[in-house]
Amino acid sequence: MTPTASLPCPGCGRPYDADRLTDGRTLRCTCGHRVAFPERVGGPPPGAPLRLAADAMLGRLARWLRTLGIDTCFDPESDDAALARRAVAEGRILLTRDRRLLEDWRVRGHRVHSEEPLEQLVEVLSAVGVPPPGGLFTRCRMCNTELEGVPAGEVQGLLPPAVRKNPGPLRRCPGCGRLYWEGSHTARMRETLARVLDRVAAGDTGAEGAETGSRREPGREAGAADGTRTRNFRRDRPVL
Ligand SMILES: [Zn+2]
Ligand SMILES: [Zn+2]
Numbered sequence: 288m289t290p291t292a293s294l295p296c297p298g299c300g301r302p303y304d305a306d307r308l309t310d311g312r313t314l315r316c317t318c319g320h321r322v323a324f325p326e327r328v329g330g331p332p333p334g335a336p337l338r339l340a341a342d343a344m345l346g347r348l349a350r351w352l353r354t355l356g357i358d359t360c361f362d363p364e365s366d367d368a369a370l371a372r373r374a375v376a377e378g379r380i381l382l383t384r385d386r387r388l389l390e391d392w393r394v395r396g397h398r399v400h401s402e403e404p405l406e407q408l409v410e411v412l413s414a415v416g417v418p419p420p421g422g423l424f425t426r427c428r429m430c431n432t433e434l435e436g437v438p439a440g441e442v443q444g445l446l447p448p449a450v451r452k453n454p455g456p457l458r459r460c461p462g463c464g465r466l467y468w469e470g471s472h473t474a475r476m477r478e479t480l481a482r483v484l485d486r487v488a489a490g491d492t493g494a495e496g497a498e499t500g501s502r503r504e505p506g507r508e509a510g511a512a513d514g515t516r517t518r519n520f521r522r523d524r525p526v527l
Pocket of ligand 2: 428429430431432460461462463464465472
């Protein structure tokens with residue numbers, strides 16, 4: 288029988304069962320040191336589309352990310368462990384307002400600093416890169432399912448009277464049944480997102496990002512939460 292792999296506490300050398308450290312979990316030794324594998328785990332495999340997991344504080348940010356077509360799970364009922372494990376299992380970069388979460392769980396993630404959703408969006412896109420063009424309005428803002436086209440005739444009765452005459456392209460969410468149509472609200476969202484993407488393209492990294500590089504406190508281990516850019520998400524390609 289193979290003996291169970293163990294990892295020594297960096298402080299006192301006490302061995303810890305490696306099975307307790309799966310999915311990036313860390314343990315606090317009684318001597319005060321943290322026991323963990325050195326590498327962060329999770330995130331999309333090379334070449335795979337970007338996938339994100341937003342913590343319970345980031346619901347509005349999650350909806351903006353979905354609007355851009357980025358697969359972003361959000362479950363306000365998830366606790367830290369469930370969220371971290373789901374992020375690893377599904378190859379998602381974890382977005383969180385809680386610095387402790389990315390210390391307790393060594394998963395690939397990005398700590399969000401701002402409390403304001405659009406500032407958060409600038410922060411996240413500058414960290415993970417902007418999505419490829421064509422994703423806008425392709426995913427349900429509410430449940431993250433990819434939308435499908437639907438002929439106007441099929442849903443005529445469900446549209447507001449003002450939209451019925453000239454509905455434009457219609458999309459339906461196969462997950463929750465919600466209907467999406469073009470209108471003044473989508474025009475406003477396009478404008479809002481264009482401003483966000485302009486800022487990202489100009490190198491703005493968000494509310495607290497003016498002093499790039501100083502976000503990481505001295506002494507904090509290198510390669511921590513940020514720097515999670517995936518290959519197929521490039522900031523130099525327009526989205527809208
Ligand atoms: Zn120890
Ligand atoms: Zn939906």
